[in-house]
Amino acid sequence: MASALTDKLTRLVKEMRGQARITESNVTDMLREVRMALLEADVALPVVRDFIARVKEKALGQEVLGSLKPGQTLVSIVNRELAATMGEGVADINLAAQPPAVILMAGLQGAGKTTTTAKLAKHLIEKRKKKVLTVSGDVYRPAAIEQLKTVTKQAGAEWFPSTPEQKPHDIAVAALDYAKKHYFDVLLVDTAGRLAIDEALMQEIKDLHATLNPVETLFVVDAMQGQDAINTAKAFKEALPLTGIVLTKLDGDSRGGAALSVRQITGAPIKFAGVSEKIDGLEVFDAERHAGRILGMGDIVALVEQVTAGVDIEAAQKLAAKVKSGDGFDLNDFLSQIQQMKQMGGLSSLMDKLPSQLTAKAGAVDMDKAEKDIKRKEGIIQSMTPLERRKPELIKATRKKRIANGAGVQVQEVNRLLKEFEQMQDMMKKMKGGGLMKMMKKMGGMKGMGGMPKMPF
Known part of the structure; x- marks a missing residue:
């Protein structure tokens, strides 16, 4: 996400943090670098000028000059x-x-x-508890x-049928009438x-707007379009009273310019913001959190939300009770931990939300390799019998060979998993009894991540 811009600004942030004194000279040098980074990221020139002017004014003010850590x-x-x-x-x-x-x-x-x-639709159903109906007015592309019919079903909403022979105006009127009669909330x-902006498209959507009188008119724009996104946004703004913007493909944006330009x-x-191709890959956009991501500060709030959504609370409570009672932690529990990691969206998705200083070393590691390693571990455990999972001490040489063949791996891989x-x-x-608190205190006294116990991923 905005990787080139993030890399440059992260480096500048480190340099800025180390400045003991702020002068007009080093502020100017720093802002020159920021300006170049923004322009290379395809941020619109007027936006860059305005941003640089605002930062310079505040940077040379008393807030920085009088600070103990300028x-x-x-x-x-x-x-x-x-x-x-x-x-x-x-x-x-x-x-x-x-x-x-x-909408x-x-x-x-x-x-x-x-x-x-x-x-x-999925967001409104799950987060706002609304009854949602969707309809397509795109009569030019039957596909x-x-x-829309397919993805609406995946989202758990209801789809209103339309055909290429109908007029968009008639489809909209019929869908609105159906929504009223069947008590839909949204x-x-x-x-x-269209592949380009044209008068016919703009006139058609103006007519639809006048017919439906929507509470929200959302402009959907591809974040990877860069400067083109700005030009199309401007044209749509002139044609329609836009109430909001949805940035798609933000997870694949290598420049980041659209996010910084389109609002201004x-x-x-x-x-x-669309953050993945999955049906639940839509986030409410938070400008402050996104700014933190661009500066390499991470987005810990989004990380916590993602982890919370992926964690099976009931399963976690059962495991905690099992450990507390003295029952052993077996390979079924180990498999459950690995599968929860997958539910959270995988390593790369979690790493993207961590501050860059924590992921700098991990950045050099092939994340695909790490993801494959998780799947391999899952395959090895699933090649074991229920008894072997409950009693890992039974797994000796001949059993290891059978498990390795079943999972399509070498025996060394089985040994490695058992050691982990x-x-x-x-x-x-x-963690049994009061051991958890002692462990947490011990980990708290260790520098960096070195004190963390080895996890199954």
């Missing part, structure tokens, strides 16, 4: 102004309307409108209607996209 204060200013460029905090979606609240999805073809419509309208250019807040399991088992024994 370098750190300067970093916080850059972080604050980055957040301000993308918006202030979180801009919530507006559903304050007589049901159904209509119109606008954007160019290929921006991810249809998938985003389904992702938003788009079928695609109607999501996926509109037609359109004046509409960024409300959501024994380390985890020892750790669990120490």
Whole structure:
């Protein structure tokens, strides 16, 4: 996510933190580097100029000059102004309307409108407890209607049928009528996209807007488009009263310019960000948290949310009770820990949210290799019999060979997994009774990550 921009700004942040004195000269040098990094990241020139001017004004003010740690204060200013460029905090979606609240999805073809419509439906169902109906007004691409039907089903929402022979206006009127009669809370309208901006598209979407009178008109834009995203955003803003922006493919954005430019250019807040291809890969956009990610400070809040969503609380409580009662930690429990890691979205997804100073060494490691290692461990345990999982001490030479053949690995891999399991088992024994608090205190006294016990991933 915004890797090139993040790398450059992270390096600058480190240099800035080390500054004992802030002068006009070193601020100018630093801002020159920031300016180049932003321009290379495809941030619009007017946005860059405005950002640099704001940072310079505050950097040469009393807030920094009078600080005991001017370098750190300067970093916080850059972080604050980055957040301000993308918006202030979180801009919530507006559903304050007589049901159904209509949300119109606008954007160019290929921006991810249809998938985003389904992702938003899932978000509204799970997070806002709403009854959601989707409809496609894209009569020019029959595949788009079928695609919306498929992804709507995945999201758990209801789909209103439409055909290429119908007019978008008629589809919208029929869907709105159906939504009212069947007491839907929200109607999501996926509109037609084009490969380029044209008058016919703009007129059609203006007519749809006038017909539906939506509470939200969301502009869906591909974050990887860079400067092109800004130009299309400007054109849509002139045609429609945009109430918000959804940035898609933010996980694959190597430049990051769209996120920094699109709000200032359109004046509409960024409300959501597409962070993965999965149906639940839509996040409420938080400008301050995103600024932290760009500066390599990580996003610990998002990390906690992701871990919490992926953890089976009931299973964790059962394991804790089992350990406390003195029952042994077996290979079934070990497998459960590995599978929970997969549910959390995998290593690379978790690492992306950690501060860069913690992931600098891990960055050199092939994350794909680590992910494959998790799957290999899972395969080895699944090649064991139920008895072997409950009583690992039974696994001797002949059993190891059979397990290795079943999992398609070498015997050494089975030995390695069993050794890691024994380390985890020892750790669990120490957690019994008051051992957990002692262990936490011991870990707290160790520098860096070196004191952490070896985990199964």
